[in-house]
Amino acid sequence: MFSVCLCARFQSNPKESHFTTAKRILKYLQGTTTVVLWYPSEVSLDLVGYSDSDFAGCKIDRKSTSGTCHLLGSSLISWHSKKQACVVLSTAEAEYIAAGSCCAQSLWIKQQLSDFGLNLSKIPLLCDNTSAINLTKNPVQHSRTKHIEIRHHFIRDHVNNGDCEI
């Protein structure tokens, strides 16, 4: 998904190098035509969200990419890989933003499941950066984090409310 998005960014003015990359994606597709998603029955119904990010992965504007996925029991429900909207100054910040978008998706799935008649509380959200995790719990604003935009603190609010835990 990441590679498709990366190629799609050059659609307006495609060059030979982009074409080669795009062809490689199709070759990969050829190898994975038989791969399927498997949703087993008789497993516990619990939702887990995973989030990760790279740091300044885009060489052009130095924005990071966040990736998230959600598993219900052991079946993969949703995933995404998206370039973040702003430039960040630290890996913790990049992970923090990724966790934020993961949280948003978790809440949507939670709402959807409650329509199905299944109420979940405290959705675990797994993030691999300790300082990002601490940021969600500790509202201390020190010099390295005070520039983080308000909208990214959305996740902190939901952690406080007990909607999810990291």
Added chain:
Amino acid sequence: MHEELNQFARNEVWTLVPRTSKMNVIGTKWVFKNKLDEHGVIVRNKARLVAKGYNQEEGIDYGETYAPVARLEAVRLLLAYACMNGFKLHQMDVKSAFLNGYIDEEVYVCQPPGFEDHKHPNYVFKLKKALYGLKQASRQWYERLNNFLLSHGYERGKTDKTLFVKKALNDIILVEVYVDDIIFGSTNQNLCEQFVIAMQGEFEISMMGELNYFLGLQIKQLNHGTFLSQTKYCKELLKKFNMVNCKEISTPMATNCYLDSDEKGTSMD
């Protein structure tokens, strides 16, 4: 084509009225299509009369055009949930769905080419219901279905406007709407049957049985789990780009891959 026009008559889509100069009359056109099944075999030929919606003027001929469709995530979530609760999902298709939507605006269309009324060749049709190609068609259809389901005791999902739920004691029926494709499943077989009967009473539907092909997803529902694959879609994509016999590769992109706007590269346009 006759089947399509009969459908129009049955749904009371339009009435013939004399033409006046004030009307903004929209042209119509026949569109022919071969319907394929999941293996790519032609099942039937289809003719559809469409309106040239691009001639419509906003505010006069149409107001709102937005209609919600189900998210693919919602479909997967529903599948996983159904699987874990041990019930199967079924699929149905509403025939000429858009012809069911009532139209709020006054819209006039030309007579279909090749099927003009001999007595009144200059008359135009005033639409009562939406026609394919009209900008508001999908919205009006959604509105109609929405009202129908709500009046039958269904509740709409809080965030997902395409999900309809009805609870009865310990049982639940879930209905997911993707324009004219409807996926539904229930913990109780009776609820499913009731739903089908209600739908049959209101619209003309064709039952497709268990959910096995939806939006390019091939679905196989077994007792101990569900498979989801896109084999057919992948193969078609490869065929489209003439890459059916290409070599397999294990990763979609090299790790050291670096792309930029590549000013010096040869243009591929």
